Amino acid sequence: MSKSREIIAEAREVSKSYDGGRIVVLRDVSLAVRTGELVALWGASGSGKSTLLHLLGGLDAPDRGQLTVCGLNPVDEASRLSLRRHRLGFIFQLHNLIPDLTVEENLRVPALAVGAARAATAARIRELVTEVGMAHRLGHRIQDLSGGERQRTAICRALMNRPQLLLADEPTGSLDETTGSTVFALLKQLAERDGITVVLATHERRFAEACHRIVRVRDGRLEEIST
Amino acid sequence: MHIFSLIFTNLRRHRWRALIGMAGIAFGVAAMLTILAIVTGAIGMFQRILASDSHYLVFERNVSDLFFSSVTREQVDAIRARPEVAAAHPVLFGIVSAPDHPVITCFGIEASDPRLAKAEWRAGKVADFGARPDEIFLGARAAEFLGAHAGQTIAVGRGTFRVGGVFKTENGFEDGGVFLPLKAAQDFFHRGDAASVVTVQLRDERRGVEFKGALEAAQPGVIALENREFNSTYNSFKILNFTAWAVGVCAFCLGGLGVANTMLLSVFTRIREIAVLRVCGFSGRQVAGLIFGEAAAIAAVGVVVGFTLGFVLLAVLERVPQFQGYVQASLQPLVLVGIVATAFVTAAGGAIYPARFASRIQPAEALRYE
Ligand SMILES: Nc1ncnc2c1ncn2[C@@H]1O[C@H](COP(=O)(O)OP(=O)(O)OP(=O)(O)O)[C@@H](O)[C@H]1O
Numbered sequence: 001m002s003k004s005r006e007i008i009a010e011a012r013e014v015s016k017s018y019d020g021g022r023i024v025v026l027r028d029v030s031l032a033v034r035t036g037e038l039v040a041l042w043g044a045s046g047s048g049k050s051t052l053l054h055l056l057g058g059l060d061a062p063d064r065g066q067l068t069v070c071g072l073n074p075v076d077e078a079s080r081l082s083l084r085r086h087r088l089g090f091i092f093q094l095h096n097l098i099p100d101l102t103v104e105e106n107l108r109v110p111a112l113a114v115g116a117a118r119a120a121t122a123a124r125i126r127e128l129v130t131e132v133g134m135a136h137r138l139g140h141r142i143q144d145l146s147g148g149e150r151q152r153t154a155i156c157r158a159l160m161n162r163p164q165l166l167l168a169d170e171p172t173g174s175l176d177e178t179t180g181s182t183v184f185a186l187l188k189q190l191a192e193r194d195g196i197t198v199v200l201a202t203h204e205r206r207f208a209e210a211c212h213r214i215v216r217v218r219d220g221r222l223e224e225i226s227t
Numbered sequence: 228m229h230i231f232s233l234i235f236t237n238l239r240r241h242r243w244r245a246l247i248g249m250a251g252i253a254f255g256v257a258a259m260l261t262i263l264a265i266v267t268g269a270i271g272m273f274q275r276i277l278a279s280d281s282h283y284l285v286f287e288r289n290v291s292d293l294f295f296s297s298v299t300r301e302q303v304d305a306i307r308a309r310p311e312v313a314a315a316h317p318v319l320f321g322i323v324s325a326p327d328h329p330v331i332t333c334f335g336i337e338a339s340d341p342r343l344a345k346a347e348w349r350a351g352k353v354a355d356f357g358a359r360p361d362e363i364f365l366g367a368r369a370a371e372f373l374g375a376h377a378g379q380t381i382a383v384g385r386g387t388f389r390v391g392g393v394f395k396t397e398n399g400f401e402d403g404g405v406f407l408p409l410k411a412a413q414d415f416f417h418r419g420d421a422a423s424v425v426t427v428q429l430r431d432e433r434r435g436v437e438f439k440g441a442l443e444a445a446q447p448g449v450i451a452l453e454n455r456e457f458n459s460t461y462n463s464f465k466i467l468n469f470t471a472w473a474v475g476v477c478a479f480c481l482g483g484l485g486v487a488n489t490m491l492l493s494v495f496t497r498i499r500e501i502a503v504l505r506v507c508g509f510s511g512r513q514v515a516g517l518i519f520g521e522a523a524a525i526a527a528v529g530v531v532v533g534f535t536l537g538f539v540l541l542a543v544l545e546r547v548p549q550f551q552g553y554v555q556a557s558l559q560p561l562v563l564v565g566i567v568a569t570a571f572v573t574a575a576g577g578a579i580y581p582a583r584f585a586s587r588i589q590p591a592e593a594l595r596y597e
């Protein structure tokens with residue numbers, strides 16, 4: 001990707017440990033993600049991929065170092081709320097949808113958080129579910145959907161408030177090969193066609209290699225691998 | 228609007244738990260309703276005994292309870308002589324006991340007292356009242372529980388009396404009481420020529436203030452209160468009312484604990500879901516709002532069920548002979564509003580800690596655990 005694009009998310013010399021310093025997960029790591037990039041955070045289980053995503057998304061605070069996401073500091077509580085509401089979308093390995101609500105009701109949750117107008121919300125939902133081929137499932141409960149359908153719903157939810165940056169934590173981790181590929185293709189399309197920046201944590205090599213950039217997470221450090 | 232669907236979904240998901248919280252509030256509402264209905268019913272009855280077509284109530288100044296008040300014959304005559312007064316009726320209250328019935332209210336009244344004429348006589352007639360010595364007259368319910376009928380001789384207190392008549396009054400107190408001619412009652416209770424209170428009917432109700440001022444100036448030993456005024460200042464009513472509210476509020480506190488318990492469980496089992504709401508952009512305050520909303524929904528259903536339960540209970544109580552006339556199923560709107568407000572306040576109180584807990588859930592922590 002062109003280096004001329006602006007940096008949308010950046011970590012500078014960030015460290016994170018748990019258990020009062022006994023478990024050191026990230027040591028002075030730096031990372032810059034540019035607008036429209038599809039970046040893979042690739043590494044073994046327990047290497048710290050989720051930790052880094054949580055720091056970028058303001059779900060957790062670093063011990064040391066600077067973070068800037070969409071021009072805001074995700075450690076600051078007010079910026080955090082604004083990031084989560086308008087600029088960031090999260091996707092998890094487990095969809096984390098509310099199981100006894102319908103697809104439509106789940107998609108309304110982010111709109112509810114920002115107090116979006118009903119009509120606009122309905123239009124946005126229709127647009128998104130059509131895009132991911134879930135329009136016929138709008139009224140179904142999450143518990144009645146397949147794994148792939150759930151994950152596609154979760155992607156729609158992350159996109160509801162038109163974020164600039166998607167943080168996807170092993171979104172294909174609990175899916176079979178084909179379904180996983182479909183979900184990955186969807187994310188790639190979001191980056192390449194819609195210009196949404198995607199940071200994808202994965203331990204699957206095939207997905208990492210299909211990204212624009214691979215950042216390997218190992219022993220608390222980040223290491224750029226050329227594709 | 229949609230936030231209701233989140234609230235509703237959660238309540239539906241934990242139906243039994245929500246039901247238990249709701250039952251706590253419902254019992255609180257029902258208990259408060261019943262207690263207040265009985266107490267206001269009792270107070271209302273007492274007030275009606277006093278009021279019976281009168282405008283003012285005259286009794287001894289500075290007494291804590293009307294049973295201890297003394298208004299002398301001389302004072303009664305002076306009241307009657309006043310130009311503003313159309314009619315004045317002295318009443319002496321006393322407590323008598325009969326075998327198996329330790330507390331029976333006894334009313335000493337004059338034969339001219341309007342309540343005798345208004346009553347529905349089951350045996351005897353108004354003209355019999357005070358016509359013969361050693362006769363007692365019974366309220367219909369008193370006659371029932373004493374198992375007495377007209378013409379029979381019964382033991383009351385230290386004396387024996389012939390039942391001169393039985394009459395039914397609308398007032399539960401009176402109906403469960405016994406009546407003696409004023410003079411006989413004064414002898415029986417060793418009260419000389421005193422009455423407890425005098426109910427006063429004015430020629431012109433609008434001249435009440437004038438009457439009160441003049442009377443109290445001429446008779447410094449008595450106090451004249453408008454019925455409304457009396458009701459709001461009489462200590463015994465205040466104590467009764469306060470007790471009723473206190474017991475009711477205690478019942479509600481239990482309901483509040485029920486809601487707290489329900490909401491806490493509801494939050495604990497949903498930590499992950501709440502974390503997801505935070506990730507989706509809910510603020511801590513919005514999450515707290517969700518919990519309070521749930522508590523309010525529980526309270527709302529509880530109030531409806533509680534009122535239904537309470538009114539059914541009251542309707543049943545009204546039919547129980549022992550309670551006849553004591554229960555007043557229709558409460559003032561303000562009391563009903565008070566009960567509803569108490570229900571919502573307790574539910575909200577119960578939701579404070581759960582809401583605080585929920586609003587402080589850290590998404591990163593919560594999402595780590597499956
Ligand atoms: N809150 C915490 N307390 C203690 N240790 C933690 C905490 N969060 C993460 N860790 C540890 O930090 C390390 C990195 O965890 P992280 O979840 O970031 O790994 P990951 O690369 O996402 O792994 P996976 O591929 O299994 O999801 C792990 O050893 C984990 O046990």
Ligand SMILES: [Mg+2]
Pocket residue numbers: 049050051169170
């Ligand atoms: Mg992980």
